[in-house]
Each structure stands twice: as C-alpha cells, then as structure tokens.
Amino acid sequence: MTSKTNSKFVEISNLIKEYPNPYGDPFRVVEDFNLNIKEGEFISLIGHSGCGKSTVLTMLAGLNEISGGGIIVGDKEIDGPGPDRAVVFQAPCLMPWMTAYSNVMLGVKNVYPHVDKATQRQIVEHSLSVVGLADSMKKYPRELSGGMQQRVGIARAIALQPKVLLLDEPFGRLDSLTRMELQDVIIDILEREKLTAMIVTHDVDEAVFMADRCVMMSNGPRAGLGEILEIDFPRPRNREEVFNDPKFFTYREHLLAFLEQRSHIKGGTRVFSGGETMGFMHKEQIQDLADKAMGVVA
Numbered sequence: 001m002t003s004k005t006n007s008k009f010v011e012i013s014n015l016i017k018e019y020p021n022p023y024g025d026p027f028r029v030v031e032d033f034n035l036n037i038k039e040g041e042f043i044s045l046i047g048h049s050g051c052g053k054s055t056v057l058t059m060l061a062g063l064n065e066i067s068g069g070g071i072i073v074g075d076k077e078i079d080g081p082g083p084d085r086a087v088v089f090q091a092p093c094l095m096p097w098m099t100a101y102s103n104v105m106l107g108v109k110n111v112y113p114h115v116d117k118a119t120q121r122q123i124v125e126h127s128l129s130v131v132g133l134a135d136s137m138k139k140y141p142r143e144l145s146g147g148m149q150q151r152v153g154i155a156r157a158i159a160l161q162p163k164v165l166l167l168d169e170p171f172g173r174l175d176s177l178t179r180m181e182l183q184d185v186i187i188d189i190l191e192r193e194k195l196t197a198m199i200v201t202h203d204v205d206e207a208v209f210m211a212d213r214c215v216m217m218s219n220g221p222r223a224g225l226g227e228i229l230e231i232d233f234p235r236p237r238n239r240e241e242v243f244n245d246p247k248f249f250t251y252r253e254h255l256l257a258f259l260e261q262r263s264h265i266k267g268g269t270r271v272f273s274g275g276e277t278m279g280f281m282h283k284e285q286i287q288d289l290a291d292k293a294m295g296v297v298a
C-alpha cells in the first residue's frame with residue numbers, strides 16, 4: 001500500500017438493517033454500524049452467530065436492501081450489486097453441466113459482453129490459473145473436489161475484476177488442509193490484484209492470519225461495531241512465522257475474550273430459530289440473488 005491509498009475506499013455509515021418479523025413489523029438486526037475500509041485493506045468480520053455479519057456483507061454486496069444509513073464504495077453510493085464487488089459464498093453453486101472454464105466464462109460474458117472473445121478467454125484462463133486450476137479447466141464440477149469447486153467459485157469472482165472481494169465463510173465446508181491452501185490462494189490474489197476485501201468467519205485463527213484489521217460485531221439484535229483489532233504482521237505473510245509469533249496468541253486471546261465476554265450478554269441474536277432459515281429469506285435465496293447478479297444463473 002502506498003501513502004496515496006484512499007483511506008476511505010469503503011465507507012459504511014450508520015448502517016441499519018431491519019427485517020420483517022413474522023407479523024410484518026420491522027425488527028432491527030443491525031443498528032448504526034460504522035466502518036471505513038482503506039483501499040487494499042483486508043477486514044475480517046467476526047461476532048456471535050446470528051449477530052448480523054452476513055447481513056452487513058450482503059448489504060455491502062448490494063444483495064440485501066439497506067434499511068438506513070449508507071455505503072459508499074470508491075466515491076459512489078451503492079444501490080444494488082455491481083461488478084466492482086464480487087462475492088464468494090460457502091458453496092460455489094456451479095452449473096453441473098458446465099466445465100470449470102464455462103462456469104467462469106458465464107459470469108465474464110454477462111458482466112463484460114462487449115469485450116472481445118480473445119480477451120474474455122484470457123481473463124477466464126488467467127483467473128483459473130491464479131487459483132491453481134490451469135490443468136482442470138475442462139473438468140466438470142462432479143470431477144472436482146469440494147476445495148477445487150470452491151477454487152472455481154473464487155476464479156469466477158476474480159474474473160469479474162472487482163475492486164472489492166467479499167467472502168462469506170468461504171472455507172466453512174472444507175477440511176483444514178484445504179482451508180489453509182485456499183487462505184493462501186486468497187491472500188496471494190489480494191496482494192497481486194490489489195483488492196480490498198472483507199471476510200466473514202467464525203474461525204479466530206483465520207481472522208487473525210488473513211486480515212489487517214479484525215472487526216468485532218456486538219451481539220444482536222441492534223448489533224453494531226464492538227471493537228477493532230489491528231493486526232500488525234507484515235505482508236506477504238508467512239504462515240509459519242505468523243503462527244509462531246507471540247503476537248499471534250495475543251491477538252487470538254483478545255478476540256476469544258471478546259467473544260467469551262459477549263456470550264454472557266443476554267438477548268437473542270436470532271430473529272427466528274431454525275438452522276439456516278433466516279426469517280423470510282434463506283441464505284440460499286441470497287446466494288441465488290448473487291448468482292443472478294454475476295450472471296451465473298438465468
């Protein structure tokens with residue numbers, strides 16, 4: 001990052017989210033959430049389950065309507081999804097009848113229809129190579145492991161050449177070895193492409209290892225910004241060095257203490273119970289919206 005870096009590339013101001021409760025009345029989940037993100041910065045967002053992390057992320061993605069306050073990305077107030085922001089969810093939702101190459105091309109064609117075919121091809125091949133799938137472009141999802149499928153999902157996101165990469169528990173379904181590999185893939189991409197990023201994660205080690213700042217959300221309902229922890233490890237980051245650095249344990253303890261302290265605070269964090277069900281909209285429905293925005297479903 002240079003000194004010319006925009007220190008308010010993303011400005012989240014007094015953000016509010018209200019979902020309708022079963023009686024149709026507004027139920028305030030997020031209230032007055034404020035955060036500025038520097039250009040090229042990597043933020044991890046942590047907090048108790050149901051506090052509103054995905055809600056904040058999907059509002060930033062433009063996939064979830066904002067009830068109050070606003071979000072500016074690169075001087076422009078967002079009012080919906082756009083190619084400047086790409087999202088990677090826990091499950092990549094690939095078209096089973098299409099190869100890895102075609103899955104990535106689908107989004108590229110939709111977002112950059114006027115770009116010539118050779119350039120489109122170059123973008124797709126580059127994106128798949130960056131995630132380590134240069135030799136598997138012709139494979140179908142059924143021929144790919146879960147980790148490889150998620151690599152396609154990441155390639156699909158970066159092929160859109162976004163300015164902001166949003167990651168909603170992207171490694172939640174993967175084994176720890178694959179998780180580590182993909183953390184490194186993402187870190188490499190962000191450094192190479194100079195992207196700004198936010199990851200929602202439950203994994204405290206991941207939050208510390210990947211981010212420049214860990215943003216802790218208070219408990220819901222009416223969740224807001226709890227605390228911010230600056231992570232002072234140089235980049236490029238070396239996994240072994242970071243995990244052996246005494247500072248790593250201090251950061252980790254800090255986050256765990258925050259979460260532990262909040263776990264004693266009374267007050268429901270879920271509007272409705274029921275696994276992945278979120279009131280009137282399921283996480284899958286939000287992902288469906290994201291896929292539509294990226295042109296990966298009809």
Ligand SMILES: Nc1ncnc2c1ncn2[C@@H]1O[C@H](COP(=O)(O)OP(=O)(O)OP(=O)(O)O)[C@@H](O)[C@H]1O
Nearest residue numbers: 019049050051052053054055270271278279280281
């Ligand atoms: N579409 C919706 N309609 C109604 N309530 C919703 C909707 N989406 C989320 N909620 C509620 O808003 C709150 C925040 O949900 P959200 O998924 O953002 O939390 P989270 O912190 O990401 O949770 P987790 O860590 O468990 O994924 C929860 O109480 C959830 O039930």
